[in-house]
Amino acid sequence: MHRLHRLFRASLTLDEPVLKTETQHLSSTMFAAELAVARRAAAEAAALISLREGAERIREKGPGDLVTVVDEAAEKAILACIRGYFPEDAVIAEESAARARPTGRRWIVDPIDGTTNFVHHHPFVAVSIAFADEDGPAAGVVNAPLLGQVFHATRGGGACLNDRPIHVSPTSESRRALFATGFPFKAGKGNPEAYLQLVLEVLRSSHGLRRAGSAALDLAYVAAGKLDAYFELGLGPWDLAAGLLLVTEAGGEVSGWPGDEAGPLTTGRVIASNGPLHGWLEDLVGRHVGPL
Amino acid sequence: MHRLHRLFRASLTLDEPVLKTETQHLSSTMFAAELAVARRAAAEAAALISLREGAERIREKGPGDLVTVVDEAAEKAILACIRGYFPEDAVIAEESAARARPTGRRWIVDPIDGTTNFVHHHPFVAVSIAFADEDGPAAGVVNAPLLGQVFHATRGGGACLNDRPIHVSPTSESRRALFATGFPFKAGKGNPEAYLQLVLEVLRSSHGLRRAGSAALDLAYVAAGKLDAYFELGLGPWDLAAGLLLVTEAGGEVSGWPGDEAGPLTTGRVIASNGPLHGWLEDLVGRHVGPL
Numbered sequence: 001m002h003r004l005h006r007l008f009r010a011s012l013t014l015d016e017p018v019l020k021t022e023t024q025h026l027s028s029t030m031f032a033a034e035l036a037v038a039r040r041a042a043a044e045a046a047a048l049i050s051l052r053e054g055a056e057r058i059r060e061k062g063p064g065d066l067v068t069v070v071d072e073a074a075e076k077a078i079l080a081c082i083r084g085y086f087p088e089d090a091v092i093a094e095e096s097a098a099r100a101r102p103t104g105r106r107w108i109v110d111p112i113d114g115t116t117n118f119v120h121h122h123p124f125v126a127v128s129i130a131f132a133d134e135d136g137p138a139a140g141v142v143n144a145p146l147l148g149q150v151f152h153a154t155r156g157g158g159a160c161l162n163d164r165p166i167h168v169s170p171t172s173e174s175r176r177a178l179f180a181t182g183f184p185f186k187a188g189k190g191n192p193e194a195y196l197q198l199v200l201e202v203l204r205s206s207h208g209l210r211r212a213g214s215a216a217l218d219l220a221y222v223a224a225g226k227l228d229a230y231f232e233l234g235l236g237p238w239d240l241a242a243g244l245l246l247v248t249e250a251g252g253e254v255s256g257w258p259g260d261e262a263g264p265l266t267t268g269r270v271i272a273s274n275g276p277l278h279g280w281l282e283d284l285v286g287r288h289v290g291p292l
Numbered sequence: 293m294h295r296l297h298r299l300f301r302a303s304l305t306l307d308e309p310v311l312k313t314e315t316q317h318l319s320s321t322m323f324a325a326e327l328a329v330a331r332r333a334a335a336e337a338a339a340l341i342s343l344r345e346g347a348e349r350i351r352e353k354g355p356g357d358l359v360t361v362v363d364e365a366a367e368k369a370i371l372a373c374i375r376g377y378f379p380e381d382a383v384i385a386e387e388s389a390a391r392a393r394p395t396g397r398r399w400i401v402d403p404i405d406g407t408t409n410f411v412h413h414h415p416f417v418a419v420s421i422a423f424a425d426e427d428g429p430a431a432g433v434v435n436a437p438l439l440g441q442v443f444h445a446t447r448g449g450g451a452c453l454n455d456r457p458i459h460v461s462p463t464s465e466s467r468r469a470l471f472a473t474g475f476p477f478k479a480g481k482g483n484p485e486a487y488l489q490l491v492l493e494v495l496r497s498s499h500g501l502r503r504a505g506s507a508a509l510d511l512a513y514v515a516a517g518k519l520d521a522y523f524e525l526g527l528g529p530w531d532l533a534a535g536l537l538l539v540t541e542a543g544g545e546v547s548g549w550p551g552d553e554a555g556p557l558t559t560g561r562v563i564a565s566n567g568p569l570h571g572w573l574e575d576l577v578g579r580h581v582g583p584l
């Protein structure tokens with residue numbers, strides 16, 4: 001691992017040619033430098049994930065919540081990259097202690113979203129990196145190395161999958177729509193029965209429901225029209241920040257749950273959709289929100 | 293599409309060099325010719341899937357059950373390939389009318405398992421082809437073109453992912469295990485509430501539950517140790533035949549549901565696991581089997 005680290009660290013200088021090229025290419029876009037750094041940091045973490053996909057488990061935070069070496073190494077690589085280019089910015093990352101939530105220039109980082117999948121060698125795994133300012137997420141990258149998919153977006157600049165523009169689906173009828181959610185219940189917490197009633201109602205009135213295990217990737221799939229809508233609760237800002245920007249920049253809609261006073265980055269409860277299905281899903285979630 | 297068809301049809305002759313090479317390479321294995329034909333037929337269908345991943349919907353069997361041009365073209369290509377090499381064998385395929393269930397030499401074919409995913413451009417899509425004789429599945433291929441994963445197995449010959457041997461996971465504790473299932477309920481059929489009680493119990497005692505939407509690929513993932521166990525009901529033999537062989541040849545265990553007198557290929561109800569978790573999952577399913 002140390003050799004690997006040196007390998008990546010060696011290229012972390014401000015005049016690194018790859019970054020220059022990316023920045024030049026994107027110079028007409030707002031947040032071009034932030035996007036380039038997010039892409040580069042995500043690519044470093046993605047390389048670690050690809051290289052160490054078979055890594056053994058070495059530490060567990062507790063049942064159902066595994067942390068691997070790779071998770072920590074990926075976060076270190078991302079943070080070093082971001083701090084190399086933007087040393088003044090704050091960083092909010094899932095695995096590190098820096099969990100303060102500043103409101104100025106900040107980076108919101110999940111080195112491996114879908115850790116459970118990663119531990120089990122299931123390919124739905126993503127690196128999620130967002131840059132945010134006073135107005136929220138402004139540049140975001142979701143890199144799924146085991147699927148070969150890199151999503152990115154900048155505020156006002158649209159969203160892309162592998163550098164091609166993406167758009168949400170036009171689906172307006174729930175019975176033709178593919179939904180996604182998670183079952184975010186640790187033992188003894190929340191009300192899984194009530195959540196399953198909501199899930200059951202979605203199942204009854206839709207074309208299908210998927211549970212892939214990575215919120216960042218579920219949001220990216222809504223952005224790309226591979227899913228029509230997504231809802232979940234119990235999420236951290238690192239799961240959401242990049243994906244929410246992807247959805248809005250791809251023409252979709254994001255909101256908290258009905259009745260929430262704060263937004264999804266604060267409450268961890270989210271509805272994201274292609275737009276036409278948003279009201280339908282909001283109504284449905286609203287009818288079940290009481291016991292949750 | 294007709295040009296595409298001609299392209300594929302043109303190479304369907306018995307002395308096609310690719311097949312010869314594969315057959316020679318596998319000549320020490322039982323069912324080598326059947327495996328080579330299954331691989332070739334699946335590769336043709338996979339090529340159609342990759343080429344036409346963006347195909348528009350043109351026909352619907354009914355709400356929640358879409359059939360695309362590609363599904364039908366893929367089945368035609370598979371059947372032509374199989375009949376070219378083994379004209380005497382029976383074929384059981386999802387989309388065609390030939391739904392008799394003979395017991396002699398037969399091919400069990402699902403041109404696109406995960407049609408809903410395919411229609412929505414979600415990558416969990418697989419071609420499933422099995423050859424079976426009096427003793428059940430003897431050669432099987434699950435080809436997931438949008439994931440770049442080809443699984444194959446022969447009876448007694450082991451299972452592979454992209455030509456490398458695979459094995460089920462050693463996980464023996466449910467709380468460390470990743471499970472998969474489906475929600476196979478069409479409007480007005482079955483007892484989804486009872487099924488969700490079963491799902492809830494798995495969620496409570498496991499590391500996670502996935503719902504990817506392709507039974508063939510779920511089984512292949514159990515074989516490769518990417519999932520630890522899988523259970524579902526309401527399946528056709530075309531969803532199961534190749535995947536069941538993958539699991540047993542990778543060292544896992546497959547069974548029907550507790551109390552079923554016939555096997556999964558007849559009842560459409562299946563439990564597939566790495567082995568150590570089989571009894572635990574069987575007990576759990578058994579406690580919920582009454583109302584289902």
